[in-house]
Amino acid sequence: MKKTILLFSGDLDKAFAAFIIANGALAMGDEVTMFFTFWGLNALRKPNPPSVAKKIVEKMFGWMMPRGADKLTLSKMHMAGMGTAMMKGVMKQKNVQSLPVLIKLAQENGAQLIACSMSMDVMGLHQEELLEGVEIGGVATFLGEADESNATLFI
Amino acid sequence: MKKTILLFSGDLDKAFAAFIIANGALAMGDEVTMFFTFWGLNALRKPNPPSVAKKIVEKMFGWMMPRGADKLTLSKMHMAGMGTAMMKGVMKQKNVQSLPVLIKLAQENGAQLIACSMSMDVMGLHQEELLEGVEIGGVATFLGEADESNATLFI
Amino acid sequence: MKKTILLFSGDLDKAFAAFIIANGALAMGDEVTMFFTFWGLNALRKPNPPSVAKKIVEKMFGWMMPRGADKLTLSKMHMAGMGTAMMKGVMKQKNVQSLPVLIKLAQENGAQLIACSMSMDVMGLHQEELLEGVEIGGVATFLGEADESNATLFI
Numbered sequence: 001m002k003k004t005i006l007l008f009s010g011d012l013d014k015a016f017a018a019f020i021i022a023n024g025a026l027a028m029g030d031e032v033t034m035f036f037t038f039w040g041l042n043a044l045r046k047p048n049p050p051s052v053a054k055k056i057v058e059k060m061f062g063w064m065m066p067r068g069a070d071k072l073t074l075s076k077m078h079m080a081g082m083g084t085a086m087m088k089g090v091m092k093q094k095n096v097q098s099l100p101v102l103i104k105l106a107q108e109n110g111a112q113l114i115a116c117s118m119s120m121d122v123m124g125l126h127q128e129e130l131l132e133g134v135e136i137g138g139v140a141t142f143l144g145e146a147d148e149s150n151a152t153l154f155i
Numbered sequence: 156m157k158k159t160i161l162l163f164s165g166d167l168d169k170a171f172a173a174f175i176i177a178n179g180a181l182a183m184g185d186e187v188t189m190f191f192t193f194w195g196l197n198a199l200r201k202p203n204p205p206s207v208a209k210k211i212v213e214k215m216f217g218w219m220m221p222r223g224a225d226k227l228t229l230s231k232m233h234m235a236g237m238g239t240a241m242m243k244g245v246m247k248q249k250n251v252q253s254l255p256v257l258i259k260l261a262q263e264n265g266a267q268l269i270a271c272s273m274s275m276d277v278m279g280l281h282q283e284e285l286l287e288g289v290e291i292g293g294v295a296t297f298l299g300e301a302d303e304s305n306a307t308l309f310i
Numbered sequence: 311m312k313k314t315i316l317l318f319s320g321d322l323d324k325a326f327a328a329f330i331i332a333n334g335a336l337a338m339g340d341e342v343t344m345f346f347t348f349w350g351l352n353a354l355r356k357p358n359p360p361s362v363a364k365k366i367v368e369k370m371f372g373w374m375m376p377r378g379a380d381k382l383t384l385s386k387m388h389m390a391g392m393g394t395a396m397m398k399g400v401m402k403q404k405n406v407q408s409l410p411v412l413i414k415l416a417q418e419n420g421a422q423l424i425a426c427s428m429s430m431d432v433m434g435l436h437q438e439e440l441l442e443g444v445e446i447g448g449v450a451t452f453l454g455e456a457d458e459s460n461a462t463l464f465i
Contacts, residue, residue, distance in 0.1 A: 001457060003453075003456075006308075008168075008169065008172055008310075010231065013318075013348055013349075014318065017318055017347060017348065017464075020428070020449055021449060021452070021453070024448075024449035024450055024452075024453055025453055027450075028450060028453055030453070037172060038168055038172065039168075039230075039231055057241065057244075057245055060241070061245075064232060064238075065232075075349075076320065076349055077374060077375075083374075086367065086370070087432070089367075090367055090371075090432055090434075091432055094431055094432055096428065096432060118175070118251065121249055122242070122245055122246055122249055122251060124245075138179075139175055139176060139179035140179055140182075140183060142176070142179075143158075143176070143179055143180055143183055143185070146158075146305070146306045147156060147305060147306075149306070150456070150457060151314075151456045151457075151459070151462040152306040152307075152308065152462075153308075153316075153462065153463075153464040154172075154308040154309060154310050154464060155318075155464050159461075161463075163323075163324065163327055163465075165386065192327060193323055193327065194323075194385075194386055212396065212399075212400055215396070216400075219387060219393075220387075273330070273406065276404055277397070277400055277401055277404055277406060279400075293334075294330055294331060294334035295334055295337075295338060297331070297334075298313075298331070298334055298335055298338055298340070301313075301460070301461045302311060302460060302461075304461070307461040307462075307463065308463075309327075309463040309464060309465050
C-alpha cells in the first residue's frame, strides 16, 4: 500500500521523522511518495550546487535558508547549534543513520521524491540545485498520489 | 473523494499550504472540509469585526492574536516582519494568490469551513467575528468528516 | 474504524489537540492508537520518575525537556509562562479537562499508547520513567497501525 508524505518543515527532527517513516514503509514493501514544499525543499538542496542565474531576492532566500539535509537544525533546543550537535552526536553513537544517508537510502529503495514547483518558483530554487533523481510536480501531483495512498501525512 | 484538512496552525505559510491543497482538491472535483482549531482560527477572523461583549481575558486573546488571514506571519524567517513582507512580495510578483483570495476561492468553490467550537469558547471568539459562511462544529464533526475522506491532514 | 495519531510535538497545545481527537474518537466507538516520538514522548513522562542509571548526555536531555504532561508549554504566546498559565486558567474556567486528565481518560477508554523505541534510546528515556500502561514499539508498529486505520495524523 502506498504512503504519501508531504514534508513542509525544514526542521532536522521533522525531516528525520519523515525519512524514518519512509524507509520503514519501503522496508515493509510499501510504495512511498514524498512531496517537498516550502522549507521542506531545503532537505533536498545540494550542499555544493552549480551556480545559476538568480535575481537578488532569490539569492537572498538561497543564503538565508539551510543548504541541504546536513545543514538543517532542530525545531526545539537548537541552542545556537549546541543542541543540534548534541542530538547528532547521540544519534551517531546509537548507530542511527544521519539524514543525508536516510535520504540516499530512500531513493535507492524506490521512494519517489517530488519537489513542489510553486515553492521552487517562489524561493528561486532551480532543479539543478536539488539532489539528483528529484522530480518536480504541483499540488495535483500530490493529490493524485494521496488518492492512491492509504495514509497521507503532512509533516 | 473528500479531503479533510484540520488547520491548527496560525502561521501564514501553513495556512497558505492548507488552502493551496484545498483549492487544488476542489479543482480536481474533490469535496473539501476544513476544520479550524486553536491558532488556525485566526485565519478566519474578520479584519474589522463588529464589537461584541467580552471578558478581560477574552479581549487579551483577541488583541494578542493576529486578526485575520492578512495578518498572519511566517513560521520561519519572519524577521520582525521583513521576511513575511518579502515572501508576500515575491508571491505577488510570481502571480501566486494571496491567502485572503485563496480563502475566498475555497468558499466560492464549495469548501466547507468549520470553526472548532471549543477553541472559540477558550479564545473568546464569537461567530460574528469570523468570516461569513463559516460554520461551527466540534471534534465529532471533524471525525465524521474524516470518516468520509480518503485523506485527512493535520496542518 | 481505527484512528492512528503520531504525536511528534512536545507543545501543550498540540498534545492537547491530539488527546481531544483521541478521546472524541473513542467516544464515537473508534479504536485509537497513539504513537509518541521525539518531543511527543515528554507528554508521557512521569512527574516523579524512579531514578535510573544514565549517561551524562542522557541526564542532560532529561533535565532540559519538560517532565510530563503538566510541564508542557504552548507553541505560541508562551511568554515566559504567562501565556501558558493564562491558557490553562481559561480552560479550567471553561471546564475543559487538563492534559493529564485527558491522557488518563484516553487510557481508561482503551487508547493504545506506544512510545517510539528509537526516540527513547536517543533521548535516554527508560520505560519506568513513562506512565504506566505505555507500550514500546518501532516504526513498523506505527505503520502496521496506520494500515488498519482510516485516518492517520502526524501532530
